[in-house]
Amino acid sequence: MSKTIxxxxxxxxxxxxxxGILSDEGFEVATxxxxxxxxxxxxxxxxxxxxxxxxxxxxxxxxxxxxxxxLYPRLQVIMMSGHGNIETAVKATKVGAYDYIEKPLSLEKxxxxxxxxxxxxxxxxEVHFLKEKEMKKYNIVGKSKAMADLKEQxxxxxxxxxxxxxxGENGTGKELVAHAIHRLSHRSGNPMxxxxxxxxxxxxxxxxxxxxxxxxxxxxxxxxxGKFDSAHEGTIFxxxxxxxxxxxxxxxxxxxxxxxxxxxxxxxxxxxxVRVIAATNKDLExxxxxxxxxxxxxxxxxxxxxxxxxxxxxxxxxxxxxQEFVSxxxxxxxxxxxxxxxxxxxxxxQYEWPGNVRELKNLIERLMIMxxxxxxxxxxxxxxFNQKARSTRSGIETVFTSDSLKEAKGEFEKAFIEEKLNxxxxxxxxxxxxxxxxxxxxxxxxxxxxxxx
Ligand SMILES: Nc1ncnc2c1ncn2[C@@H]1O[C@H](COP(=O)(O)OP(=O)(O)OP(=O)(O)O)[C@@H](O)[C@H]1O
Ligand SMILES: [Mg+2]
Numbered sequence: 001m002s003k004t005i006x007x008x009x010x011x012x013x014x015x016x017x018x019x020g021i022l023s024d025e026g027f028e029v030a031t032x033x034x035x036x037x038x039x040x041x042x043x044x045x046x047x048x049x050x051x052x053x054x055x056x057x058x059x060x061x062x063x064x065x066x067x068x069x070x071l072y073p074r075l076q077v078i079m080m081s082g083h084g085n086i087e088t089a090v091k092a093t094k095v096g097a098y099d100y101i102e103k104p105l106s107l108e109k110x111x112x113x114x115x116x117x118x119x120x121x122x123x124x125x126e127v128h129f130l131k132e133k134e135m136k137k138y139n140i141v142g143k144s145k146a147m148a149d150l151k152e153q154x155x156x157x158x159x160x161x162x163x164x165x166x167x168g169e170n171g172t173g174k175e176l177v178a179h180a181i182h183r184l185s186h187r188s189g190n191p192m193x194x195x196x197x198x199x200x201x202x203x204x205x206x207x208x209x210x211x212x213x214x215x216x217x218x219x220x221x222x223x224x225x226g227k228f229d230s231a232h233e234g235t236i237f238x239x240x241x242x243x244x245x246x247x248x249x250x251x252x253x254x255x256x257x258x259x260x261x262x263x264x265x266x267x268x269x270x271x272x273x274v275r276v277i278a279a280t281n282k283d284l285e286x287x288x289x290x291x292x293x294x295x296x297x298x299x300x301x302x303x304x305x306x307x308x309x310x311x312x313x314x315x316x317x318x319x320x321x322x323q324e325f326v327s328x329x330x331x332x333x334x335x336x337x338x339x340x341x342x343x344x345x346x347x348x349x350q351y352e353w354p355g356n357v358r359e360l361k362n363l364i365e366r367l368m369i370m371x372x373x374x375x376x377x378x379x380x381x382x383x384x385f386n387q388k389a390r391s392t393r394s395g396i397e398t399v400f401t402s403d404s405l406k407e408a409k410g411e412f413e414k415a416f417i418e419e420k421l422n423x424x425x426x427x428x429x430x431x432x433x434x435x436x437x438x439x440x441x442x443x444x445x446x447x448x449x450x451x452x453x
Contacts (some may be wrong), residue, residue, distance in 0.1 A: 004028040006047040015242045035059030053095040069096040076117040138179040141324045144314035151407045158184035165301040166279040168308030171358030174279040182235045190234030198240035216265020235275045235336035242282035253297045292329040311353040317343045325364040339375045414449040
């Protein structure tokens, strides 16, 4: 697709000659004779680049440039002027012009500047796209009270320099929270270095975090910088901190107190400015009792504790999470999104989700790949995700509210059959066989207790 260039000049002869030259070069060309018309044309044609005259009657070039940059900050503009002076050029660049060329225009210079500007705008667009993608990747979905509170806490704490301990079950989104904190902090321009303490063998963790000097131990052939070095002026994310060795814990504590450390096998003290965000799914108080986690480190880290709630504490977030994962996967896998009707979402909200959001995400991925139809019905949900356990069991309570044995027996029978029918997905033959009665008899009871679906 050819690129569109909008040429803005109040001299008709210039517009005509530029239109001819640029069309010959294979560009789409739009023209405007004033600043105001230019703004209108930008809206209509969405050009990739603008050539803008500085001296125009009415709204002049600089003013037009300001307006354009205000509305379309990523749109590249090259200024042109016959009365060129360096001051105007500097001013234009300050307002955001990409380049400045003098009249009479040299064709060679003009094309060079155009090509550079287009290459530059391609890069800007790409960076913008990647940033959006990155932001989306770390988007925390959920409007439940528990999640709203957590987001509020993140917003307050992120801009401070406080060290943070994030706790929560597997797959609740601890890593996501750590990224959100870094992104909203003053350190977001610098890296966030992630260390999974559980994945590194205990005898290597110290050298991984703090680096080592040449010859510090067998295999240390060269000096190596550690993660704390790399995280200077940024954030280090110590994931699974409960698995960190006691020695590494004490060095980490010293960084917290003095912002300095030594490499393994070294004597030189290295000063760093690092913010630590730690995460764990262990109960650190139990680890302290066992003697595997330092109490002082725990207290220093736990100044701002953040607990990410389990998914079963916020089942009302399940529909929006499902929606999020459906659109994510249809984008990644280039498949049509599928619909989850409310009965299906209801069913998903009754499962316990021991693996939390990660487990839900995996199930949605599986359903998107394995289900043929566009609508995911309750029948498409495989075990163990299809248990309707919690809803019916409570029916048993009513057994004890009636005084007559006959009534209580009836209540029990109703709850029992409902539970079993659910277990066998409403299949009458299977249910009848499992509970040891005739099919016809089961039919009768279903009718009697009004259990038909
Ligand atoms: N609120 C949320 N919104 C959108 N996606 C989420 C949310 N919470 C978790 N996820 C997704 O679920 C997956 C698991 O999240 P994450 O890795 O952050 O969990 P974790 O608590 O660090 O797990 P583990 O304890 O196993 O390390 C990721 O793919 C993440 O993107
Ligand atoms: Mg994690």
